[in-house]
Amino acid sequence: MLSRVASSIYWMARYIERAENLARFVDVAINVSLDHTTAQQWEPLVQATGDEEVFLDKYQAYTSENVRQFLTFDTEYASSILSCLTAARENARTVREAISSESWETLNDYYLFLTQAAKRPISAANSDLYTEIKKQSHLFSGIFDSTMTRDKGWYFANIGRFLERADKTSRILDVKYFTLLPHISDIGTTVDDLLWSAVLRSVSGFEMFRKRYHTLTIERIIDFLVLDSRFPRSIAYCLRTAAGSLSKVGGPENPADNTAHLLADALLKKLTNATDRTIIDGGFHEFIDSLQVDLNDLDAAIGETYFAKRVQKSRRMQMQTQTQSLG
Amino acid sequence: MMKKLSFTNYDTEEFFDELITEKGTPRQGAERLIERINSLSDDELLLRQREIEAALLRMGITFTVYGDEAGTEKIFPFDLIPRIVQASDWQHVEAGLKQRISALNKFLNDIYHDQEIVKAGIIPREMLEKAKSFRPQCIGLDPPGGVWCHITGTDLVRHSDGAIYVLEDNLRCPSGVSYVLQNRLVMKRSFPHVFADSGVRPVVNYSTKLLETMLSVAPPDVDDPTVVVLTPGIYNSAYYEHSFLAQQMGVELVQGDDLVVEDDRVFMLTTDGLEQVDVIYRRIDDDFMDPECFRKDSMLGVPGLMRAYRKGNVTLCNAPGTGVADDKVIYAYVPEMIRYYLEEEPILPNVPTYVCQREEDRKYVLSHLDELVVKAANEAGGYGMLIGPHSTKEEQQTFARLIEEDPRNYIAQPTLALSRVPTIVDDHFEGRHVDLRPYVLCGKSIWVLPGGLTRVALKKGSLVVNSSQGGGSKDTWVIANNPTDAVDFESTI
Numbered sequence: 001m002l003s004r005v006a007s008s009i010y011w012m013a014r015y016i017e018r019a020e021n022l023a024r025f026v027d028v029a030i031n032v033s034l035d036h037t038t039a040q041q042w043e044p045l046v047q048a049t050g051d052e053e054v055f056l057d058k059y060q061a062y063t064s065e066n067v068r069q070f071l072t073f074d075t076e077y078a079s080s081i082l083s084c085l086t087a088a089r090e091n092a093r094t095v096r097e098a099i100s101s102e103s104w105e106t107l108n109d110y111y112l113f114l115t116q117a118a119k120r121p122i123s124a125a126n127s128d129l130y131t132e133i134k135k136q137s138h139l140f141s142g143i144f145d146s147t148m149t150r151d152k153g154w155y156f157a158n159i160g161r162f163l164e165r166a167d168k169t170s171r172i173l174d175v176k177y178f179t180l181l182p183h184i185s186d187i188g189t190t191v192d193d194l195l196w197s198a199v200l201r202s203v204s205g206f207e208m209f210r211k212r213y214h215t216l217t218i219e220r221i222i223d224f225l226v227l228d229s230r231f232p233r234s235i236a237y238c239l240r241t242a243a244g245s246l247s248k249v250g251g252p253e254n255p256a257d258n259t260a261h262l263l264a265d266a267l268l269k270k271l272t273n274a275t276d277r278t279i280i281d282g283g284f285h286e287f288i289d290s291l292q293v294d295l296n297d298l299d300a301a302i303g304e305t306y307f308a309k310r311v312q313k314s315r316r317m318q319m320q321t322q323t324q325s326l327g
Numbered sequence: 328m329m330k331k332l333s334f335t336n337y338d339t340e341e342f343f344d345e346l347i348t349e350k351g352t353p354r355q356g357a358e359r360l361i362e363r364i365n366s367l368s369d370d371e372l373l374l375r376q377r378e379i380e381a382a383l384l385r386m387g388i389t390f391t392v393y394g395d396e397a398g399t400e401k402i403f404p405f406d407l408i409p410r411i412v413q414a415s416d417w418q419h420v421e422a423g424l425k426q427r428i429s430a431l432n433k434f435l436n437d438i439y440h441d442q443e444i445v446k447a448g449i450i451p452r453e454m455l456e457k458a459k460s461f462r463p464q465c466i467g468l469d470p471p472g473g474v475w476c477h478i479t480g481t482d483l484v485r486h487s488d489g490a491i492y493v494l495e496d497n498l499r500c501p502s503g504v505s506y507v508l509q510n511r512l513v514m515k516r517s518f519p520h521v522f523a524d525s526g527v528r529p530v531v532n533y534s535t536k537l538l539e540t541m542l543s544v545a546p547p548d549v550d551d552p553t554v555v556v557l558t559p560g561i562y563n564s565a566y567y568e569h570s571f572l573a574q575q576m577g578v579e580l581v582q583g584d585d586l587v588v589e590d591d592r593v594f595m596l597t598t599d600g601l602e603q604v605d606v607i608y609r610r611i612d613d614d615f616m617d618p619e620c621f622r623k624d625s626m627l628g629v630p631g632l633m634r635a636y637r638k639g640n641v642t643l644c645n646a647p648g649t650g651v652a653d654d655k656v657i658y659a660y661v662p663e664m665i666r667y668y669l670e671e672e673p674i675l676p677n678v679p680t681y682v683c684q685r686e687e688d689r690k691y692v693l694s695h696l697d698e699l700v701v702k703a704a705n706e707a708g709g710y711g712m713l714i715g716p717h718s719t720k721e722e723q724q725t726f727a728r729l730i731e732e733d734p735r736n737y738i739a740q741p742t743l744a745l746s747r748v749p750t751i752v753d754d755h756f757e758g759r760h761v762d763l764r765p766y767v768l769c770g771k772s773i774w775v776l777p778g779g780l781t782r783v784a785l786k787k788g789s790l791v792v793n794s795s796q797g798g799g800s801k802d803t804w805v806i807a808n809n810p811t812d813a814v815d816f817e818s819t820i
Contacts, residue, residue: 002585003596093387094561097574101386108387152598250599306598 001152005098006249007307008091009153012099013160015088016107019081020137021168022049022071027130028202033064035194042067048175049079065122072125073118081133082118085111100147103140110136150248158245159302166238167295169203173225174288177218196221203233219276222284227274235291236271243268251305259301267294331755332369334361343487343746344758345410356806357411359524364408369754375517376407376751382513388506388567403506404799409514410748410761410781411525414808417777420483420491423675424765425773426665428479431496431652432769433668435475439465439648449667450660454684457735458657459705460499460650462613464620468637470646471544472771477644478537478608479767480504480780483675485746492678492743494762496658498649500610503780503800504533504766505568508575510802511778526807528777533766534575540770541576541606544642552605554578555595557586559611559627569610583611588631591638606642607632613647655704655738656682679741683734692739693730696723699739701730714790716742745790748801750783760784762792763803777805 025048029041043062046055054077059066074080078087089111096104113136117129141161148154176199196216200206205224208231213220228234243264251258279287339349346357353361364372380402383389389400412420437443438455445452455461480501482494511530515522538554545552558569560582573580585595586604594601609616615625620633635641651657659680662673681688681699692699696715703711713726730737747758765779781801782792792798 001598002579002581003598004582004585005579006598090561093566093570095580096387096567096570097580101574105386109385112384 001098001156003307005095006152006156007303008095009098010156010160010302010307012088012091012095012107013157014164015084015091016137016140017161017164018079018168019084019088020134021165021172022079022081022084023130023133023137024202024204025172026068026071027127027134028198029067030064030127030130031201032195032198044175045071048171050171051077051079068125069122072129073122082114085114095153098153099144102147103144106136106140106143110140152249155245155248156306159242159249162238162242162245163295163299165233166235166242167292169225169233169235169238170288170291170295172199172202173222174285177284177288200225205231205233219280222276222279226279227271227276239264239268239271246302249306258305260298260305263294263298263301267291267298270294330365330369332372332751333365334749334756337749337756337758339747339758341487342744342758342760343485343489345412345485345746345748345761346408347749354411354413356413356525356804359521360409360411360518360804363518363521372407373751373754379405379407379513379517382516383509386509388509403794404785405510405513406750406759406783406785406799406801407514407517408749408751408756409802409804410763412763412803412805414806416491417805418808419674420765421775421777423491423493423673424479424481424767424775426669426671426674427481427493427496427661428476428767428769428773430661430665430668431479431498432473432475434664435646435649435652436473437668438651439468444664444667447667449663450657454656454660454682454735455651458651458654460613460648460654462648462651464633465646465648468646468648469639471546471639471642474544474769475646476649476652477540477544477646477769479769480764481767483763483765484678484743485763487744487746491675493661493675494678495655496652496661497764498645498652499612500565500645501764501766502565502568502610503764503782504776505571506800507766507776507778507780507803508533508571510800514802522804525804527804528807530776530778533776534572536768536774536776537572537608538576538578540768540774541608541642541644543770544644545605546639546642549605553603554606554608555581555586555604557581557583557607557609557611557629559583559615563610565610572608583625583627583629586629586632588629588635591631591635591640593629593632593635593641604641606644608644613650616643616647655680655702656684656735659738678743681739683730683737683739688739689730689734692737693727695739696726698742700742701726701737701739703729704736704738712791714742717790742790745784748781748783750785750801752787757787759787760790760792761801778803779805 025045029045033041042064045067046052046062049071055070058076059070070077070080072081075083075086077083089107092099092104092107114133117125144157193216197206200209200221203225209221209224212224224231224234226235229236229240231237246260246264251260255261334347334351337347337351339347346354346361348354383402383405389402434444438445438461444450445455476498478501480497480503482497483491484494485491507530541554542552554576555578556569556573558566558580560566563569570580579595581595587594587596587601589601593604593607595604611627614622616628617630617632618625618628619630621628632641633647636643636647659677659682662677665671665673681692683689683692692701696713697718699715701713701715706712713722715723745760745762748761749756750759761781761783763779763781766776768774781803782794782798783801784790784792784797785799786797789797
């Protein structure tokens, strides 16, 4: 597979997953703010993105509408849902011949739907919109999975999808842990059902959690969202799936040269050896921080091992000048 | 309610209409279509038109509007009413195109070798060497199988005399064939039964034929040749087509920086390292193909590509240098080429062409600017053109000056009354002028796609069908002579 194509498919999948996760976060915030009018829902959402400065450059206050606008439709913000989807579609457009027509059309439809939604006032961006975004994303995944041969294209997409998901689950946990659990003494007690169940809901994990455990404790939530081997949005599950796909895409002949594989293996081992107690004792925030560094390193290693080339923007003018005599 | 989308009051005026005779009856082959249109209510017809537009947008069958930073994409306007080509007309067109391509291919091989046609005094040397797209770098090249122009999209027009003329040969990177295939796909959803009943010939096997053509011209010693499509990239107006053709052929779509040349062989950069490429369907102009050989500032090309080509390690389709035949002065000599190389009379006539370099022609052109169409020899896309009857005195004066300054760069032709096809205009039909671009593939043999791109000038009275200037397209139905030619294997996929 062409390196450029592999890279575009990987990024296409990452951006689609990123858009979906943002929609999940916003949707849960909307729901919580309906139940809990006093809770400070909107600022932590921007904190989870790590882009508070970008937000404050443009908006005065963390109001519901400002944050929804910023995270959903702001095309000047490179990580808004609309920006992510535009990037996903642009990547898909460069590899249309490498993905199934059905996948492309679904993504294109999704994009057209979102550009239409962006024309309505932000007050119309309610739970229905975010539910629809999640649905469109699931539709894409389903169609992609059921129309693509399991060859390198699909595996690269899967790597992108699961690395992104691992990253987003870790971010939401980190921010919520910090904002919802200001006192270390809270550990071991039954925590605020409403707010922590919102975290679980944001990753569609509430019902699955309940099936496994009954009452909510921090240890169980960490166990479920970080270490569970069967829940498809837990960090460990995502990393194991991404590593599995990574092992299918070939690469350098000498395994010692494949830094992507080496890093993925090390990261998996780290998670296998961890328990909820060791994570809490070592500092949850520190654990997530180092995990995110590892994820970034892994992304960079995949880039170097498989995609080591970039399309330059300055070539755009020349692309346009080529005679395609349809006139 | 009165049906407005009907042919009862349709006026063909003084033009040749491709669907309706001057008596108001359907032409042969159009009967079932007209019947079907008459049986549908206006609302239903307009709904189908809108559904097709929505489908084209959803499929992302769009072209990029240049000069727009946001990279706005538009669908190429599409009109529901197809253009029909009768079997007898098509037989004539097909034979004429095969003859023409055969002569052009011999011409290209000749001018880059011994230039017999110049020595024989048929084409003056200066006419040839002053063609901007004549490439001295290609002299002495021997493309595999002696094929230079693998893919051609010839523009044909019909005049009010009913005859079909060749307007342009497009031997560089003719585009539009993806619209032919997609227009057919969406039309089949709208009028499923009429296709079978009218005996419309299928177009779906174009990509198979294209791949066969590429494989047939691979370097001779390669067992299982690797074919790729080389695109300038997503900001090119025809990017959709490049990716569509690559997908339909099941080959890689590459950009210049996906390829490298090592030891005079071309490789693509893959996740597993380098993989050799044998045939390149390039949709990049000669100028940009290889900075070592042509424009040094090209960022789209592949350094060393021409070295590999010269060594015979890779085939380029079309061969570099073919663009010389798109020069409108060279075009004027195609009938002579046919006589010279094939010793036959041309089947399809050229539009009569005045070559301004010839003094007699120039005098005539300068005194008839208000009647003629003047074209710059090297322009395409409807640019650099004067349409005499629609022009102002100032425009005519500007062109008179241009012609006198550089006569080699201009030709002129009588203004043709292009044929028309009924087209939906708001809530009724009006005739709009069309041309026709059939696609010709030349490998071991020459094959003409039974169909083509019908471009339509959507503005009332306009003769300019180019998409950049308000043109749209229609499906083109070539009617089978013999019912088995229309076996509808399109519906089986």
